Amino acid sequence: xxxxxxxxxxxxxxTVLSVAIAQQALAGPVExxxxxxxxxxxQQCSQCHAIGKGAGTRIFAGPSFTAVAAMPSTTGxxxxxxxxxxxxxxxxVRLDRDEMDAVIDxxxxxxxxxxxxR
Numbered sequence: 001x002x003x004x005x006x007x008x009x010x011x012x013x014x015t016v017l018s019v020a021i022a023q024q025a026l027a028g029p030v031e032x033x034x035x036x037x038x039x040x041x042x043q044q045c046s047q048c049h050a051i052g053k054g055a056g057t058r059i060f061a062g063p064s065f066t067a068v069a070a071m072p073s074t075t076g077x078x079x080x081x082x083x084x085x086x087x088x089x090x091x092x093v094r095l096d097r098d099e100m101d102a103v104i105d106x107x108x109x110x111x112x113x114x115x116x117x118r
Contacts (some may be wrong), residue, residue: 002105009010013023020108033101033102034102034105034106034109035106036102036106037101037102037103037104037105037106037107037109038051038052040099040102040103040106041065041103041106041107042093044093044095044103045062045093046089047061047101048060048061048062048091049061049062049063049064049065050064050065050066051064052064052065052066053066053110061089062089064110065106065107065110067112068107068110069107069108069109069110069111070110070111070112074107074108074111075106076104076108079104079107079108080100080104081115083095083100083103083104084100
């Protein structure tokens with residue numbers, strides 16, 4: 001009987017582990033893209049913008065990424081157009097398509113969760 005319980009527990013554990021690995025594989029690329037976006041933003045944008053949610057007391061030349069994400073007009077398309085356009089008060093940052101998409105994904109990940117029912 002002990003062997004049966006051990007075998008049953010082992011099978012259950014293997015099933016749970018398989019599901020957890022599958023979920024991580026599905027979420028992995030998206031999360032990795034956001035992490036890459038955060039990394040690029042930290043390297044390219046942090047001189048003028050607060051990058052994360054905890055901006056601290058330092059004064060920045062540009063708006064925080066959290067404030068940008070909170071704007072109702074902030075969408076992936078709006079950020080894409082903005083980042084491709086020249087702005088006199090913003091230095092020209094050279095990002096390739098994938099890098100720009102990663103930064104945009106990171107900024108959009110800072111948006112507050114939408115209330116249910118809207």
